[in-house]
Amino acid sequence: MFKGSMVALVTPFKDGVFDEKAYGDLIQWHIAEGISAIVPCGTTGESATLEYDEHYRVIEVAVEAAAKRISVIAGTGANATDETIKMTKKAKSLGVDGVLLVCPYYNKPTQEGLFRHYRAIAEAVDIPQVLYNVPGRTALNMLPTTVARLSAFENIVAIKEASGDMRQVSEVIRLCGDRMTILSGDDFTTFALMMLGGKGVISVTANLMPKAVAQMCSLVESGQIDKAREAHYGLDILNGIMFVETNPIPVKTALALMGKINEEFRLPLCEMSYDNKEKLKTVLTAYKLI
Numbered sequence: 361m362f363k364g365s366m367v368a369l370v371t372p373f374k375d376g377v378f379d380e381k382a383y384g385d386l387i388q389w390h391i392a393e394g395i396s397a398i399v400p401c402g403t404t405g406e407s408a409t410l411e412y413d414e415h416y417r418v419i420e421v422a423v424e425a426a427a428k429r430i431s432v433i434a435g436t437g438a439n440a441t442d443e444t445i446k447m448t449k450k451a452k453s454l455g456v457d458g459v460l461l462v463c464p465y466y467n468k469p470t471q472e473g474l475f476r477h478y479r480a481i482a483e484a485v486d487i488p489q490v491l492y493n494v495p496g497r498t499a500l501n502m503l504p505t506t507v508a509r510l511s512a513f514e515n516i517v518a519i520k521e522a523s524g525d526m527r528q529v530s531e532v533i534r535l536c537g538d539r540m541t542i543l544s545g546d547d548f549t550t551f552a553l554m555m556l557g558g559k560g561v562i563s564v565t566a567n568l569m570p571k572a573v574a575q576m577c578s579l580v581e582s583g584q585i586d587k588a589r590e591a592h593y594g595l596d597i598l599n600g601i602m603f604v605e606t607n608p609i610p611v612k613t614a615l616a617l618m619g620k621i622n623e624e625f626r627l628p629l630c631e632m633s634y635d636n637k638e639k640l641k642t643v644l645t646a647y648k649l650i
Contacts, residue, residue, distance in 0.1 A: 361488055361517045362431060362458060362541060363559035364396035364581070365574040367566040368404035370612050371418055372621035378414055380421050382621045386567075387425040389620075393570035396577075397431035398422055399562050402460055403497060404608040407435050409626035416450055423455045433490060433562075437462035441477045448485045458488035460520065460562070465498040471506045482513040489515055494522040494545060504531040511536035520545040520562050526552055533557045547573070547599040551592035554580040564602050565595060567611050568618070568649060601643045604636050613640060617650050 367390055372382040387398055400422040401407040401415055410418065419434045426432050434456040436447040441464075448459050464477055482489060491510065493502040501523060510516050521529050522545025529549075533542050537557050544550040544561040554560070554577065566573040572595060579588035602610050609625065613632050616623035617640075623631065632640065644650045 362397055362433060362490065362543070363577075365394075365560060365566050365570065365577045366397035366399055366431075366433065366543070366562045367395050367570060367573075368399045368402045368562050368564055369422070370567055370608050370615060370621065371400070371405040371407075371410070372612075372615075373624040373626065374622050376624075378410075378418060378421075379622065380417075383418070383421055384425045386615075386620060387422060390566075390570050391426070391429055394574045395430060395566060395570045396560065396574065397433055397457070398426060399433045399435065399460055401435035402492075402562070403435075403462075403494070404564055404567070404611065405435065406608060406626055406629065409629075412447075415447070416454065419451055419456060420454050431457040433458040433460050435460045435462070435492075437464075437492060439464040439466050441480050444477075445481055445484045448481060448487065448489075452485055452487045456487070458490055458517070459485075460490045460492050462492040462494060463498045463500050463502055465500070468500050471503055474500075474502055474506055475509055478510050478516065479513065482510075482515050486515060488517045490543070491516065491519040492522070492545065493519060496522070496524075501528075504528060504535050507532050507540075508535040511539040517541060518543055518559075521553065521558075522546050524549060526556065529553055529558065530556050547595065547602065551576065551580065551588060554588075555585070564607055564611050565599050568614055568644075569595070569598065569647070597643055598647055601640055604639060605632055610636075610640055613637060614644055614649070617641065617644060 372379040518541035550561040576591035
């Protein structure tokens with residue numbers, strides 16, 4: 361249902377509040393550049409710092425701006441199951457095409473607890489759902505056997521795999537790749553994951569070069585592997601600099617340098633160090649982004 365290049369969209373701020381104008385402009389640009397879907401209120405969208413009303417307004421603006429031309433997959437995951445269900449129901453009422461559900465963080469449930477968490481959401485809200493496994497953020501790894509159990513639910517349609525472990529990705533695809541879509545959650549793994557049978561990426565780098573990331577995914581899908589590999593290596597340095605500091609600090613700084621948003625974060629995130637910002641400028645200049 362969801363495939364290709366999907367952008368994990370930043371949330372721009374202006375004087376401490378959500379910058380709706382900049383956000384809408386970003387979405388129009390992404391549509392023109394050929395992105396497959398936008399993903400508001402994920403990690404890159406600083407969802408952890410948004411109040412409930414802000415969270416819902418970001419989703420609402422995304423739906424309005426997309427205007428059914430591309431899919432909107434809203435981040436509604438939380439570390440409490442009831443809270444996740446509440447937010448997912450609200451996102452559905454706002455008209456999203458699907459939701460992205462990060463593994464519960466901090467409380468570290470067992471694999472059985474994870475299964476029951478996602479089962480409860482699937483049973484409570486009839487909307488396409490994308491699991492999100494990102495151990496580096498949650499201190500919890502959703503195992504392939506758990507993913508396979510969850511693939512039995514028709515509205516659990518995909519997983520964003522950000523473990524960086526290609527052996528784990530391979531096992532997930534082997535166990536349930538015929539029943540759900542496997543997506544990359546790390547730009548540096550997109551090519552390898554798609555070669556194993558994955559269908560695309562929820563991308564940070566696509567915030568800066570949406571057309572290039574979309575083209576790489578299209579090349580793999582159409583079997584033009586040599587060209588896709590070349591495109592992968594062409595993006596490699598940019599992918600790397602996006603994580604020189606905590607995401608989304610580098611990508612928001614880059615977008616600010618490109619003139620698309622203000623360089624503004626919500627604490628506890630803050631501006632880049634001087635040295636890393638200079639490195640970022642060098643890379644952006646090499647890619648002709650600034």
